[in-house]
Amino acid sequence: MDTTIHKKSKMSVAYRQFKDKLYHNAFSFTQLLALQVLGYLFSFSANTIGSGNDFYYLFIRNINPIPLFTMTLIWILIQAFSLSGNKKREYYMVSNNFTAYFSDIAVLEVYALIAGITMVFSGPMLQLLANLSLGPFTPSAAYQAMSFIHYLSLFITTTFYALLIGAGAYFLGILRIRYQSFFVIGGIVIIILLIAWSVLGVRFMGPGFSIGSEELMSFYYQEGNVPVWLLKVLGSIGILYYLSWLGIRNLEVKN
Amino acid sequence: MYATSLLIFLLFILLLSAGILKFVGRRISKKLSVRIMAVYVVLLVLSPLIAEFTVEGISSTEESGKVPRFYYQDVLENYQNQNLETLREDPKLHLVGTSEIPVDINDYSKENPMVITSRDRGQEYGHYMVVEPTDKVDSIIVTQFTQRVFVDHVDISTMFVPWNWTLSNEELRASIQQMNVDLYLHTPPYLSFHFEPGYSVSPLDAYDFTFPSYSTVQWIQVPKDLEFYYQGPGPQRVKQ
Numbered sequence: 001m002d003t004t005i006h007k008k009s010k011m012s013v014a015y016r017q018f019k020d021k022l023y024h025n026a027f028s029f030t031q032l033l034a035l036q037v038l039g040y041l042f043s044f045s046a047n048t049i050g051s052g053n054d055f056y057y058l059f060i061r062n063i064n065p066i067p068l069f070t071m072t073l074i075w076i077l078i079q080a081f082s083l084s085g086n087k088k089r090e091y092y093m094v095s096n097n098f099t100a101y102f103s104d105i106a107v108l109e110v111y112a113l114i115a116g117i118t119m120v121f122s123g124p125m126l127q128l129l130a131n132l133s134l135g136p137f138t139p140s141a142a143y144q145a146m147s148f149i150h151y152l153s154l155f156i157t158t159t160f161y162a163l164l165i166g167a168g169a170y171f172l173g174i175l176r177i178r179y180q181s182f183f184v185i186g187g188i189v190i191i192i193l194l195i196a197w198s199v200l201g202v203r204f205m206g207p208g209f210s211i212g213s214e215e216l217m218s219f220y221y222q223e224g225n226v227p228v229w230l231l232k233v234l235g236s237i238g239i240l241y242y243l244s245w246l247g248i249r250n251l252e253v254k255n
Numbered sequence: 256m257y258a259t260s261l262l263i264f265l266l267f268i269l270l271l272s273a274g275i276l277k278f279v280g281r282r283i284s285k286k287l288s289v290r291i292m293a294v295y296v297v298l299l300v301l302s303p304l305i306a307e308f309t310v311e312g313i314s315s316t317e318e319s320g321k322v323p324r325f326y327y328q329d330v331l332e333n334y335q336n337q338n339l340e341t342l343r344e345d346p347k348l349h350l351v352g353t354s355e356i357p358v359d360i361n362d363y364s365k366e367n368p369m370v371i372t373s374r375d376r377g378q379e380y381g382h383y384m385v386v387e388p389t390d391k392v393d394s395i396i397v398t399q400f401t402q403r404v405f406v407d408h409v410d411i412s413t414m415f416v417p418w419n420w421t422l423s424n425e426e427l428r429a430s431i432q433q434m435n436v437d438l439y440l441h442t443p444p445y446l447s448f449h450f451e452p453g454y455s456v457s458p459l460d461a462y463d464f465t466f467p468s469y470s471t472v473q474w475i476q477v478p479k480d481l482e483f484y485y486q487g488p489g490p491q492r493v494k495q
Contacts, residue, residue, distance in 0.1 A: 026286075026289050026292075030287075059437050065444050066444050131306075138407065153447055154447040
């Protein structure tokens with residue numbers, strides 16, 4: 001459906017809306033910076049090990065950017081949630097649910113790319129910060145063994161995980177604006193059901209039963225095969241996008 | 256259990272972040288925000304270049320060859336078959352240094368021997384000492400070794416603080432300082448090795464040793480005619 005006023009195709013409107021959203025949400029970059037500074041702070045003691053004997057005490061502080069990665073994912077999560085919630089489109093007369101959806105997704109993809117890029121450069125950045133604050137330190141053998149393919153792997157995995165988290169949060173956000181108070185009640189009901197399920201599961205299936213977040217995480221995280229991993233991640237992202245589209249398709253916008 | 260506590264921690268971080276974001280919020284104009292981001296990205300992109308010139312890591316040229324666990328114990332227990340020359344050339348041991356303590360053997364007799372004590376600050380360190388009476392030396396020569404131990408690829412045996420041997424009141428004793436090794440180990444995130452299952456980046460798994468395996472061998476050469484008496488409950492290792 002082309003808009004009759006501006007004679008623009010849907011995609012072109014979506015593209016304009018995407019650029020506009022990117023600019024209007026520009027303060028999210030400052031938020032990213034704030035969260036990543038916090039992430040760098042946590043990264044300095046991702047874990048510590050101390051041990052010794054009569055002669056020495058060895059204290060190892062492990063500098064690892066995983067907390068930074070977590071903070072970046074939280075940033076994506078918050079952005080996706082607020083993007084889906086922000087459906088006041090008064091500045092676009094010609095926008096409809098499709099363009100809103102499409103531009104939201106495009107903005108999230110740009111954010112995921114930014115997350116991936118910042119993670120790739122986190123290694124040297126951490127080294128610089130460590131050198132400034134701690135003095136000489138040691139890049140581990142694993143770090144020195146990193147080649148181009150590892151940086152590529154870091155970039156791809158970070159970007160896709162950010163996309164996945166973004167898609168999940170966006171879907172939740174759509175559910176929230178669609179069902180409003182029911183969303184909160186539904187959330188509470190789901191939590192109660194989960195607790196009841198685990199309690200009943202342990203009661204009837206023995207103590208070995210568990211619904212762990214480990215299983216959910218390892219579904220993606222422990223997958224070493226590239227095509228299978230891509231299939232899992234892209235499949236999940238696709239499903240979440242489709243569900244979001246179902247949610248937003250015939251949504252009535254209240255300004 | 257681990258993931259559950261992780262989730263709780265994440266929830267806490269999420270709340271904290273939400274607070275920070277509320278604070279940062281929209282106080283900062285869009286233009287400034289874009290500029291901040293631009294500066295940040297430039298800094299990020301330049302960081303490998305800056306790191307290349309400024310970061311000086313502790314590097315070790317030696318490969319962390321396979322040093323058996325508790326290698327020093329084998330050396331100490333086989334002390335009768337060891338000699339100082341081979342130990343000096345043993346690549347699995349790090350030669351910390353030698354110290355020479357002049358001694359007049361006429362000062363000591365059977366009735367009044369020199370006391371070699373292995374005790375310092377109430378601790379017993381006799382396990383690490385071997386005494387070798389030999390006619391090659393005229394004074395007491397203490398040669399100190401540590402077992403080579405690598406944390407990741409850093410040879411921490413070189414950081415050993417040598418024992419300070421002194422002869423006073425006809426007593427040969429060492430004062431022992433505990434050393435503190437503070438290592439900052441920069442490991443890559445697991446995600447870099449996502450598609451190489453089994454590759455572990457955690458330093459916990461990277462250590463091919465148990466911490467106590469790092470220890471010392473104190474080889475004490477004394478003149479053959481010196482009368483001495485080994486004091487202490489530890490093993491009395493006197494090489495014949």
